[in-house]
Structures are given as C-alpha cells and as structure tokens.
Amino acid sequence: MTMSETVAPAPLVLDATVLTGAVAEAVLDHALVARADVAIFDVSGPGAVQCLQGILTADVEKPGDGGHVYGAVLTPKGMIVTDLWAWRDPAGATLIVPETGSAALREIFSRTLPPRLARATERRDTELFRVVGPEGVDALVRAGIAVPEPGRVHTAIAGSLSVTIARPAEGASFSADVLVSADHAESLLDRLRTARILTGADTALELARVLAGWPRLGSEIGEKTLPQEVRYDAIGGVSYTKGCYTGQETVARVHFRGHPNRQMVGLIWNGVPDAAASEVFQDDQPRGRVGTVLWLEPVERWIGLAVVRRELAPDRPVLAAGAEAAVVELPFRIDQ
Numbered sequence: 001m002t003m004s005e006t007v008a009p010a011p012l013v014l015d016a017t018v019l020t021g022a023v024a025e026a027v028l029d030h031a032l033v034a035r036a037d038v039a040i041f042d043v044s045g046p047g048a049v050q051c052l053q054g055i056l057t058a059d060v061e062k063p064g065d066g067g068h069v070y071g072a073v074l075t076p077k078g079m080i081v082t083d084l085w086a087w088r089d090p091a092g093a094t095l096i097v098p099e100t101g102s103a104a105l106r107e108i109f110s111r112t113l114p115p116r117l118a119r120a121t122e123r124r125d126t127e128l129f130r131v132v133g134p135e136g137v138d139a140l141v142r143a144g145i146a147v148p149e150p151g152r153v154h155t156a157i158a159g160s161l162s163v164t165i166a167r168p169a170e171g172a173s174f175s176a177d178v179l180v181s182a183d184h185a186e187s188l189l190d191r192l193r194t195a196r197i198l199t200g201a202d203t204a205l206e207l208a209r210v211l212a213g214w215p216r217l218g219s220e221i222g223e224k225t226l227p228q229e230v231r232y233d234a235i236g237g238v239s240y241t242k243g244c245y246t247g248q249e250t251v252a253r254v255h256f257r258g259h260p261n262r263q264m265v266g267l268i269w270n271g272v273p274d275a276a277a278s279e280v281f282q283d284d285q286p287r288g289r290v291g292t293v294l295w296l297e298p299v300e301r302w303i304g305l306a307v308v309r310r311e312l313a314p315d316r317p318v319l320a321a322g323a324e325a326a327v328v329e330l331p332f333r334i335d336q
Contacts, residue, residue: 010275010276010278011219011273011275011278011289011290011291011292011304011321012216012218012219012291013273013275013292013293013294014203014206014207014293014294014295015294015295016297018201018203019207019295019296019297021297021298022198023198023204023207024207024296024297024298025298026132026133026200026204027132027133027208027211028134028298028334029133029134029135030135030139030196030198031133031134031135031138031139031196031197031198032136032198032199032200032204033130033131033132033178033192033197033198033199033200034129034130034132034199034201034202034205035129036129036130036177036205037099037202038096038097038099038128039098039099039101039102039105040094040095040122040123040126040128040179041094041095041097041105041109041120041121042091042092042094042095042120042122043092043094043095043109043118043120044091045116045117045118045119046117047114047116047117047118048091048092048093048117048118049088049092049093050117051112051113051114051117051118052086052092052118053242053243053245054112054244054246055073055112055245055246056071056072056084056086056245057071057073057074057227057232057245057247057251058071058072058086058236058237058238059241059242060086060088061242062239063151063152065088065089066088066089066148066152066153066154067087067151067152067153068085068086068087068151068153068166068167068168068169069085069086069236070084070085070086070168070169070172070236070237071238071239072227072232072237072238073101073246074227074245074246074250074251075246075247076246076247077250078226078227078247078249078254079223079224079225079226079247080217080221080225080227081101081104081105081108082097082098082101082102082105082217083097083098083101083215083217083237084101084105085166085168085177087153087164088153089153092118094179096128096166098216098218100217100218101217102122106120112246126179126180126181126182127179127180127182127185128177128178128179129177129185129188129189130174130176130205131174131175131176131177131178131197132173132174132204132205136174139192139196139197140165140178140192140195142196143158143191143192143195143197144158144191145158145178146165147167147176148165148166148167149167151167151168152166152167153165153166153167158191159191161180161191162180162181163178163179163180164179164180165177165179166179169236171236171331172235173208173209173212173214206294210266210292210294210303210304210305211331211332212330212331212332213231213234213235213264213305213330213331213332214231215230215231215264215291216291216292220291220292220305220306222307226250226251226254226260226262227251228251228254228255228259228260229260229261229263229264230264230307231263231330233255234330240252240255240256259310260310261310262288262307262310263307263310264305264307264308264330265305265307265308265312265314265327265328265329266303266305266328266329266332267290267305267318267320267325267326267327267328268301268302268303268325268328269293269301269304269320269323270317270323270325271302271323271324272302273290273293273302273304273320273321273322273323273325274321274323275321277321277322278290278291279320280306280308280312280318280319280321281318281319281320282312282313282317282318282319287309287311287312287318288307288308288309288312289306289308290304290305290320290321291306291307292305293321298334299334303332304320304321305330306320308327312327314329315327
C-alpha cells in the first residue's frame with residue numbers, strides 16, 4: 001500500500017524545566033494526577049450504541065454497560081480524525097476526546113447522528129483528572145476511591161464526593177481517569193494529595209504517554225495517519241470482529257492483506273535534538289518525522305517518538321531532529 005508522507009508540525013518538546021525530577025519519579029515509580037486537556041461528550045438515545053458502532057474503530061457494544069475502550073474516528077479513507085476513549089453506560093456512552101480533536105468530532109456528530117436515534121451533548125460542568133504511575137490504583141484505594149477492574153468504569157462515592165472512575169486495559173499510559181463535577185474538583189485533589197498522589201500539569205501525562213508508546217493527536221497522529229501506523233493493533237485501538245464503520249475497508253485491507261508503510265518507534269538521543277526540526281534521516285535519506293521529544297531526567301537523556309518508514313533499519317542510528325539517535329522498541333524500558 002502506498003501513501004504520501006504526513007506533513008507534520010514541529011515536534012512537541014518538553015524540556016527539563018517542565019519535567020522536574022520529582023515529576024519523572026512520580027510517573028515512573030509512584031503516582032501523579034493532573035487535569036487532562038479533553039472534551040467530554042455524552043452520546044445518548046435508543047440508537048446511541050449502534051450509531052457509535054458505525055463511527056468508531058473500537059467495539060463499544062461487546063463490553064456492555066461499564067465497558068471502557070480506546071479507539072478512533074476515521075475518514076472514509078481510513079485516516080485518523082481523532083482518537084478517544086469510550087465509556088459505556090445504560091444511556092449510551094461517554095466519549096473522552098483530546099481537546100484538539102473536539103471540533104472535528106462535533107462536525108461528524110452533526111452529520112452522522114440521526115436525532116431520533118442518538119444525540120451528542122458536551123459536558124461543560126465536569127473535570128477529568130488522569131492518574132499515572134505504577135502506584136496509581138493503590139493510591140486511589142488509599143484515598144477511599146473504589147477502582148474497577150481493567151477495562152471497566154463505574155461510579156464511586158468517596159466521602160461526600162461522587163466520582164466516575166474509568167480504568168483502562170493493561171498497557172495504557174495511565175492508571176485511571178477520574179471524572180468529577182467542576183464544583184468538587186478541588187475537594188477531589190485534596191483527597192488525592194492525602195493519599196500521597198503528587199499533583200502536576202498535563203505535561204506529566206505526556207511523559208507517561210511517551211514512555212508507554214501511545215500516539216498523540218497533532219504529534220504522531222497527522223492528517224494522513226492510518227491506525228496501524230501508530231500502534232493501534234498493539235494498544236487495542238481497532239476491532240476486526242465488529243460490524244462496519246467509517247474507514248473500515250482501508251483498515252481491514254492493511255491488516256489482512258499487507259502492512260502499513262510506516263510505523264511508530266521510540267528514539268533515544270545521544271545529543272540534543274533541535275526543537276525546530278522534525279525530520280528523521282538514515283543514510284542521508286528522509287525516513288520519517290519526530291512527533292514528541294522530552295527530557296527524561298532519571299537517565300539524563302532526551303527521548304521521543306517518531307513515525308518512520310518501514311525501510312528504516314532499526315538496528316542502526318538515525319539523524320533525528322538534527323542529532324544522532326538510537327531507534328528502540330515501544331514501550332520504553334527505563335534501562336534502555
């Protein structure tokens with residue numbers, strides 16, 4: 001399958017002044033919570049689930065009420081419009097969407113949701129907090145918040161707070177999402193701090209995302225990105241057993257009859273990458289683009305994610321964002 005290179009912006013760069021040692025330590029070894037920059041949509045109505053089945057790459061019907069899945073909305077040619085998380089409930093589903101993808105999703109809803117079957121309502125009075133780190137689940141339990149099994153979502157009462165807790169399947173970049181009314185957001189944070197969960201900015205969520213090898217809309221995911229190019233098979237973002245959905249023909253063809261021409265990889269720099277550059281070269285030939293670069297203080301190295309062509313030899317160094325780097329498999333291992 002042949003497709004043109006995505007025209008990507010300069011990489012998202014997170015430097016040492018943003019990601020302090022304490023933040024990195026919490027993400028790697030403990031627990032941290034931060035507000036996520038997302039839009040939240042409730043899709044309800046008698047045909048809500050069936051309508052979403054025709055739009056999303058993920059299967060939102062099979063898990064039933066309380067299911068929690070990751071997926072994307074595609075163009076008819078199979079390219080990602082936005083990624084998202086979907087939570088099932090008796091009324092339909094709640095969608096957690098990157099803020100950068102929300103406008104496109106609103107437009108798709110306006111065209112594809114029949115009013116008599118389903119309607120999308122955007123929540124304006126709630127906040128979503130994302131918990132990262134290997135101790136995230138244990139810390140939530142210490143805070144008196146019951147956490148569901150992986151791949152599930154439920155409502156919990158913590159003191160006087162009513163919160164919705166969504167726990168992703170194993171391998172995700174975060175431990176749990178906590179949805180709470182905006183009026184009670186600070187009370188929730190106070191409770192989490194007492195359970196020794198460090199509070200931070202969404203840049204900490206970016207560190208967790210990169211280490212886990214998950215793509216970001218606008219960074220690794222560009223205007224012409226196919227799901228398989230950014231590890232959707234590995235991270236469970238595509239169902240190959242559900243019914244038809246927009247873009248399915250291209251996705252299925254790549255999966256069953258071939259392979260994508262590009263893939264997402266990790267990079268570890270030997271020097272300092274150039275924040276204004278994004279190209280990846282090998283043997284003086286362009287091989288892809290860098291999406292995210294960040295400073296990982298525990299190993300004192302710059303690391304990042306790039307989407308590269310399959311011709312790239314992963315066992316040889318590359319010139320990425322103007323500096324030499326090694327290509328590594330995802331997710332990252334801290335001892336790399």
